[in-house]
Amino acid sequence: SQQGEEDPQALSIQEGENATMNCSYKTSINNLQWYRQNSGRxxxxxxxxxSNEREKHSGRLRVTLDTSKKSSSLLITASRAADTASYFCATDGGYNAGNMLTFGGGTRLMVKP
Amino acid sequence: SAVISQKPSRDICQRGTSLTIQCQVDSQVTMMFWYRQQPGQSLTLIATANQGSEATYESGFVIDKFPISRPNLTFSTLTVSNMSPEDSSIYLCSVWDNYNEQFFGPGTRLTVL
Incomplete structure (x- = not known):
């Protein structure tokens, strides 16, 4: 069963705007990962x-994690049409949980040129 | 990061037949995972495949329907047996790297008629 819930389910913005996607989960985690999927690939x-980190950056991506609220957010700044994709968060409970990932439902992002 | 390839990339199959999907990794890994992504849905873990032992299946998935082989540390196969249209999905394999990041293959898009 899916642990993560993502919102919004769909997001449409103009190129240049920022996009924020949120992910909530239910049980304690070891790590949380964000993925992008283009057109079913x-x-x-x-x-x-x-779990001991609160914020990470990678290029135009910024991820935050609030373990007290069991939530994470992915911010894409200065969005581009090429950012159009589905974005998923996935949590893992670590070695004792079999190291398996549990995925959220995903957010479909559309960036209009 | 691990480089993962899958074969075939897509296939169209007849009801009642079986398809074997191959997953090849460019490095030796202990654990490999198989996921299913039904149309418009998120990913669901099918099973965990460890070399030298039986695969561990998640609730709702059974070995008779999804037999898995793991002959060595760089290769695994997933067979979708006695297929029905409900098996039409994208099937993905994944592995963990040394930093607890999980990487995915490009997926196999299966359509069952």
Whole structure:
């Protein structure tokens, strides 16, 4: 079953605007990872944030993690049409949980040129 | 990061037949995972495949329907048996790297008629 819930389910913005996607989860985690998927292709790994981290940056991506609220957010700044994709968060409970990922439902982002 | 390839990239199959999907990794990994992504849905873990032992299946998935082989540390296969249209999905394999990041193959898009 999916642990993560993402909102919004769909987001449409203009090129240049920022896009924020949120992910909530239910149980304690070891790590949380964000992925991008273009048109039903394979998943591209974006960022991993560990449970003892609060914020990470990678280029135009900024991820925050609030373990007290069991939530994470992915911010894409200065969006581009090429950012159009589905974005998924995935949590893992670590070795004792089998190291398996549990995925959220995803956010479909459309960036209009 | 690990480089993962899958074969075939897509296939159209007849009801009642079986398809074997191959997953090749460019480095030796202990754990490999198989996921299913049904149309418009998020990813669901099918099973975890460890070399030298039986695969561990998640609730709702059974070995008779999804037999898995893991003959060595760089290769695995997933067979979708006795297919029905409900099996039409994208099937993805994934591995963990040394930094707890999980990387995915490009996926196999299966359509069952």
């Amino acid at each position: 394979g998943l591209v790994h974006l960022i991993l944030i560990r």
